[in-house]
Amino acid sequence: MARGKLRIYLGAAPGVGKTYAMLSEAHRRIERGTDCVVAFVEHHNRPRTEVMLHGLEEVPRKELEYRGGVFTEMDVDAVLARRPAVALVDELPHTNIPGSRNAKRWQDVEELLAAGIDVVSTVNIQHLESLGDVVESITDVRQKETVPDEVVRRADQIELVDMSPPALRRRMAHGNIYKPDKVDAALSNYFRPGNLTALRELALLWVADRVDEYLNEYRSQHRVSKIWGSRERIVVGLTGGPEGRTLIRRATRLAEKGAGGEVLAVYISRSDGLTSASPKELAVQRTLVEDLGGTFHHVVGDDIPVALLDFARGVNATQIVLGVSRRKSWQYVFGPGVGATVARDSGPDLDVHLITHDEAGKGRGLPVARRAHLGRSRVLWGWLTGIGGPALLTLLLTHVDANLGLTNDMLLFLTLTVASALLGGLFPALASAAVGTMLLNWYFTPPVHRITIADPKNILALVIFVGVAVSVASVVDLAARRTHQAARLRAESEILSFLAGNVLRGETGLEELLERVRETFIMESAALLERTSDVEPWTCAGRVGPGQPVKRPEDADVDMPVGDHMSLALSGRVLPAEDRRVLAAFAAQAAVVLDRQRLQSEADQAKELAEGNRIRTALLAAVSHDLRTPLAGIKASVTSLRSEDVEWSEEDQAELLAAIEEGADRLDHLVGNLLDMSRLQTGTVEPLIREVDLDEVVPLALVGIPDPESVVALDIPETLPMVAVDKGLLERSVANVVENAVKYSPDGEPVVVSASALADRVEVRVVDRGPGVPDEAKDRIFAPFQRYGDAPRGNGVGLGLAVARGFAEAMGGTLTAEDTPGGGLTMVLTLPAALRHAPTPTDLSATATS
16 A cells, blocks of 8 residues: 655744645645545634635544543544545644544654555644754743654655745734734734744745755756756865955855855865965864855865866855966966866856955965876986986986987987886976977087077977877876776775675674775774754764764764764865765765664564563463462362361361462462563573582472472482582572473383583483474473473463573573483583582492482
């Protein structure tokens, strides 16, 4: 059966028209032929709302008595029996009268939805559970009736019923909401303009966040990478320079022009750690952007324009704010600059604003060359080869009269350029080509020692030399970048494959996953933080790594949000922008693992509760029958003895007294087993381990068995090691096992109790010749309240073996069942031996048989 759909009309305050809108929707659906009924609607004596109920079928309410009064609530059973297509249920957070089917009305609605009935309901923003503290701080009124946010968030449709504070106050003044005698008090307290404005803002923001969730889900499901400008998100690119404050303030003013604007300041540093940014200035700018309601982000990227655009598209930004370059005019020979590159590559979906400031054109340091991920030492050797190699080669050729010719000289210089390209990449090779060209022109191209070339063929040769050098350097640089990209993509695919496999198998725990995150991104620590609402403090759901725990996501070096109230926080270093995609997958998996662990814990608790309920049910059955049987016998015997109408002979009196004693013994045994089982279930059994001899304990366990000499045969060697057990628990275990064996043994076949030593253990074997137990039932006979075969009801409550195994395990031993050769069942009680205190063998008989 398909689950019903929930539609909610959300309002900022009472009287905005939620119920009226819901009833209007009902009339529209009825006109379309939909089977729609009123399950519960409260019109509060508002004439216009009451009129809207005309023509709608109402399900009779259920009357409940409470504290001398009669109250009405929604009759869930009647609605389920009526089974309409749509049910109208007003006031979703309402608390039902004690004695109702459910404690809260939203739980009633959940039943209707589960039955496939669509529900239309109403909620005020102040009744959302997460906003309770915020609403109380605004209105000084604590809302007692609340509904969990998740219930409202799961609604298929949420429609905001909005009304401006002046219009709502006019409705109040006209008597359309409350009775005239309550209007003045309401207008001067809860319905003050400031209160209504703040509540209206809460409602608008909450609905906006919900719409944002819908949009993100849609973009993710349909893999939409293009930016949709549904909400102004402005990314501010910071360099750490003093102009950052101007950019932040300008971006904030841009965001304020549109509703719901958001400012995200981002500072991009290079992976090599080279930066000219002032840490103090960055801290000031971070404080400024947070004070203005924005967020600060620190990412790593060797290509700053690419990293900035990746970040902007990742957060679905609509605008980028950058400062005019601080470069001097001559510095533009190194490239067009970040602003021009971002504006060129932003595309039609991102607007780029270049903001003038006082630092524009005042100069900045030389650009740091990218190293194509070749390694610092390798790049250094590339520069040494590219600059020092041509100089050494020139010195060698000018002092050795080899006369190789210009062509061979150029090939030698080209070899050094290729070597520098292979070692250091593009820039060392370009420098080598430039230096080699100048040296060839000065020393080896006629006329020598002059920057002129007489032969045009030599000009062509030098041009070819430069072209080949640049081409080789470019190819080597491109190959290095492609190799790095391929290695990165392979690593990402392995990580995502690992996460996908864990999702399917459900193997990794939260701590193991966080450790994998820490190792993958080379972090000092990783923590998963969560909170129940926007106003609650963060708590740590799981953490790995040394150091002090992070208390807030913003205190970490990297934070990756997971939904509204969960975040993955990493400490150790700032991550590159391209790593955040994989980190997001880890964060989502961490949330899934946490939910799985909690669901498993809840399932275990439910299983324990179910087991407890089963035991309680069986206990009630035992009390109602097995315990009453001996009590009935005792009472019958006592009543007979006290009867004045009958003269009992001494033999009859003795027989009745014996029946009383037998019933009391049975009752004492049953109650003892029940108490022992209760101790085991609650975990209150604490063994007092001592070293004892089996031949002292086992005979004591047979005291409660009638005529033990004829029904039990003991074979307990005196040479056995002492056992480390609790003497009382061992006696109870052996007594229960032997009693069970005697119960099932045929007449004339004694139960054999023997013992033997094996390594550091001692085994006590209780052998009977009864009907035996099939292999599939051998574990089941140790469960509480279990009887096997045709055991009579009056022979116990089925706790003996369960108590015996529980006591054995509490002492560090085991109790198992085996088949007796030739037929029957053998119980094997294994106990830890105290080998250091084993008794010395004597010449006396090794066995004691009775």
